[in-house]
Amino acid sequence: MKSWLSIFLTSFTAFATAFASVSHAADSPEQPNILWITSEDNGPHLGCYGDQYADTPNLDRLASRGMIYLHAWSNAPVCAPARTTIISGLYPPCTGAEHMRSMTRLPDSMKMYPQYLREAGYYCTNNSKEDYNLQKPAGVWDESSGEAHWRNRKPGQPFFAIFNFTVSHESQLRKRPHTPVHDPAKVRVPAYHPDTPEVRRDWAQYYDKLTEMDQQCGRVLAELEKDGLADSTIIFYYGDHGSGMPRNKRWPYNSGLHVPMIVHVPPKFQRLAPREYETGGKSERLVSFVDLAPTVLSLAGVHPPDHLQGHAFMGSHQTDPPQYMFGFRGRMDERYDLVRSVTDGRYVYIR
Template identity: 50%
Template sequence: MPLSRRKILAAMAGAPLLSSGARTAFAASANPQLPNILWLVSEDNNPFIGAYGDKAAHTPNLDALAAQGILYRNVYSSAPVCSPSRFGILTGAYPESCSPAQHMRATAKLPSSFRTYPEYMRSAGYYCTNNSKTDYNCDVDPDRIWDVSGDNGHWRNRPEGAPFLAVFNYMTTHESSLFRPVPGSEAMGPIRIPGYLPPTPAIENDYAKYYKLMSIMDGQIGDRLAELEADGLADNTIVFYYSDNGGVLPRSKRYCYDEGLRVAMIVRVPPKWQHLSPAKPGSVIDTPVTLLDLPPTLLALANMGQPAHMQGNPIMGSGKLVPNDYVFGMRNRMDERYDFVRTVADGRYRYIRNYMPHRIWGMRGDFEWILKSYQSWEEEHIAGRLNADQDRFFQTKPYEELYDLAEDPDQLSNLVSDAVQSARLAQLRTALDRHMLKIRDNGFIPEGSDAEGYDISQQDSHYPLKQIMVMAQAAARGDVRKLALLQSGLKNRNGVVRYWAATGLLILKQKAKVAEAALARAAAEDPWLSVRVVCAEALCHLRQDDKGQRILGEIIVQDIPFPPRLQALNALDALGEASRPALDAIMQVQDDKNEYIVRAARPLLAKLEGTYRPDISYGRGTTAKR
């Protein structure tokens, strides 16, 4: 019988992890035999794999694994970037339910009620190793939750008789690998460049390098599988291969299109454990899957119940399997750039909601702009050589997007206004709203405010989410008929409500002229700096003087935590030439101790000075692994 959720949580709450011997005895008493589990995780890649139908790919080992196992065709990460995605995989909870985990490079406080999947598996008797990436976006200590986390992590060091869960991470396809030459990429065959990119030599070269890196990674996967076979363990080990988030080529990693969220997943189940598999070897499953399904899948394979905080569904194992109707994704702060996007997909259609439509898609991120392909894309934009599909990346966004992924894999034709799709649009809108309410989506909370966190955001008294979502929708739609609602929201006692009311007035720009006096008061007096930032930016569109710019400049030079300062720099960047009255303040922070402040300030300063170039890296430490 599966261990009950209550017994698991009661056994683990406040208790130290079991010793190796005790864990083995515990596993034997719970279930006399458990499968070994091997996770092979590649970084930053879409399914550029032959078994997925990609004719340009050379991936014989992964193709063979798919022939022996199950290929999941429609698998998605919860975030289009590594650290929030890995938070979700570690905990089984959406990162946006535990702010600030939804932001790229943050340190969320792991709720006391949460346990991570290696902790559960260790308590079931598994020897758990991670080799070697962590990047969990929270305050968890890897050395506490794993038996071994580091380069020495391997199943070969397990206690005699203990089942193992071994994770191996492959950096080969990581974004940073494209910053350097890739020998052999010149020999790659014809590769299709998607319609949203200009087929420049730099872009074609990065695509060729990417495919070569995929081929190299495939060989590393083959070596590890051969090692498992040589150790005589293949017949007793369930093998998972998956990628941790979408790809790294332009408009993929960090963006809520399929290129940013769609990942590969192949699972091989040996004959001994076929009763735990949902399909025969060689099968293809089209039902949408999220990487948040991985932790409850592990527990199901170990014959354990699912804890309440895990928000995915098992895709195999003991017990009834509940398929997903939808999978969800998100984007908030990506390094030095603030945005807010939510999306839902059903495997055929993708719906995207942009809560910050006044920001362009292509806000420069200094790290991603190390790619020659990003540099080339922006150079073509500056030169005026892009067509409408290619230039859209450098324009502001619509509130909503809807794409037919089968007919329009590049996601260029927005179907929101198509009457034929009205019923489907309504269905996906509703699914996304229900999901955001269910998980208590923290994305509406400005980073750095005292409303952040899993526990406090569960309380309507602190985080009235329904009210906030109404205000945020009114704001993001840019509907002047909601002006009275936005003006009243600026006086609300709740800071998150005020933030979104101010955002709505900013989006309306000159149409919000009637609220100028209220915006001026809030920009000078609101107790939340994040609200003052938005109100100050709104003033810059309403007044002839430079009051708004001065307020933004005063905020960026303060000796305070970085989020409101970075928010102010993002506002100045969006203002472009109109940010010139804050030039002295921008100059003061170009060598700031916070790297994100530097990365936001220096390119803005270069633009104001007329020296900006897409091919210059403006940050410090830009070659660091991420």
């Protein structure tokens, strides 16, 4: 009798646990897919930002279906420390990774944000640049390579996918021979650059590369549509810092830190959209790279860890906007320039 009672109680407990688990899963909100498209070395020189010289139809179309941020900042004007900020959710001077090529290690108590997403059930892919300026622990990505793709996940599994395009990198701006597509005579030369044929040619080639980058973005967006995932995927596009032209990349001026950022939230996930979200709209909110890790966790339904220094601007844990954004420059390549900058979206103070 005792053995039969024991079997009954064990079976009942197992059934109740399974039922509770299924009920909890059914009650839990559906997790969105999340797609990040990033490009290298370009400021907001896009048609959707009012640049009439630019030819970026795919990103302009994404902006017309989503929203652009007018005050988006990289926290560092060069790739590696900027990526430190993104992957850790911390300002690099706090992690020992302020200087280019630092390769320091995060404390064991802290994780890179894809690790939290994987724990929440996401299939996380990176295609393909890392360059985090930190030692990368094991288990950050399910895939990180030129072949990484959401198509490699299990059926029905939510994904977080990054596609990073390098065609606009500064190394591409002065490669010759190059036949300009954009007319150098029509370039608007910034006041801080000399108006010479060489400068005009470099700027025209930069815009040519932005058009190529836009085409690459269009191919990824077309794959998302082809796979029937556009209605269940929140899309981000952003550049990693200012252009590869002088006084842009590596310099913590607005020209080095101001970046384009577009977000698109499909109707089924409007509950996760920014509070100010409007289709085809423009947000005045201050957003910088330190905000990306808490934001993507917030979208996935993960409470951002308390040690993260940014502010979630989307999702179930979004917060009020910050009053200021901060930038910095440490050692970059051969030079030490310990510079700090701060902006309220209108003025930039540099010291």
